Amino acid sequence: MGLRLAQETSEDWWEVEALYDLCFAPGREALSSYRLRDGNDPVAGLSLVARDDGIVIGAIRYWPVCVGGAAALLLGPVAVHPTHQGEGLGALLIEESLARATGWDRVMLVGDEPYYGKFGFHRLADVEMPPPTNPERVLGRALSPGAWDGVTGQVTPA
Numbered sequence: 688m689g690l691r692l693a694q695e696t697s698e699d700w701w702e703v704e705a706l707y708d709l710c711f712a713p714g715r716e717a718l719s720s721y722r723l724r725d726g727n728d729p730v731a732g733l734s735l736v737a738r739d740d741g742i743v744i745g746a747i748r749y750w751p752v753c754v755g756g757a758a759a760l761l762l763g764p765v766a767v768h769p770t771h772q773g774e775g776l777g778a779l780l781i782e783e784s785l786a787r788a789t790g791w792d793r794v795m796l797v798g799d800e801p802y803y804g805k806f807g808f809h810r811l812a813d814v815e816m817p818p819p820t821n822p823e824r825v826l827g828r829a830l831s832p833g834a835w836d837g838v839t840g841q842v843t844p845a
């Protein structure tokens with residue numbers, strides 16, 4: 688059967704949660720980015736699940752947010768099972784999902800610039816995540832030319 692990439696459905700939810708629990712430190716839900724997700728559903732059609740012979744080995748979710756009144760995608764969490772890291776699956780999940788993001792102009796995340804810089808993410812100097820977020824980890828990528836120009840302010844739930 689091999690690797691299969693599919694849109695996440697409600698039936699995948701707990702398997703994806705288990706993968707995130709495995710890949711992230713305990714207490715991940717205390718992160719401020721989760722406050723922007725509370726009470727919202729992931730963006731349908733963009734959140735993807737990778738299965739290898741039926742087992743969930745990778746997942747990516749997106750959430751709708753507002754930045755100073757402009758709509759943006761919040762990417763995350765993205766995770767790949769430790770036994771499959773370094774095989775390019777993280778890159779595949781990011782690129783494949785963003786290729787489907789028609790109708791969205793901008794995407795942001797909280798993460799490591801050395802990793803996400805490879806996918807065209809840069810520091811968003813004037814975009815404020817709820818505290819306590821390290822501002823150096825607030826990154827964005829324009830999905831249409833110049834889409835982050837002049838977009839500043841606080842990130843709020845959509």
Ligand SMILES: CC(C)(COP(=O)(O)OP(=O)(O)OC[C@H]1O[C@@H](n2cnc3c(N)ncnc32)[C@H](O)[C@@H]1OP(=O)(O)O)[C@@H](O)C(=O)NCCC(=O)NCCS
Pocket residue numbers: 710711763765766767768771772773774775776777778779797798799801802
């Ligand atoms: C980050 C993660 C999703 C990457 O998935 P992956 O399938 O291993 O990634 P890829 O195979 O596409 O890329 C691997 C490369 O990224 C590098 N990399 C991974 N995490 C990195 C990080 N935080 N900073 C810099 N580089 C990183 C690896 O060293 C590797 O480099 P190489 O290609 O030069 O060997 C995965 O490692 C993971 O689930 N980590 C734990 C959860 C996590 O931290 N998620 C991101 C939260 S913001």
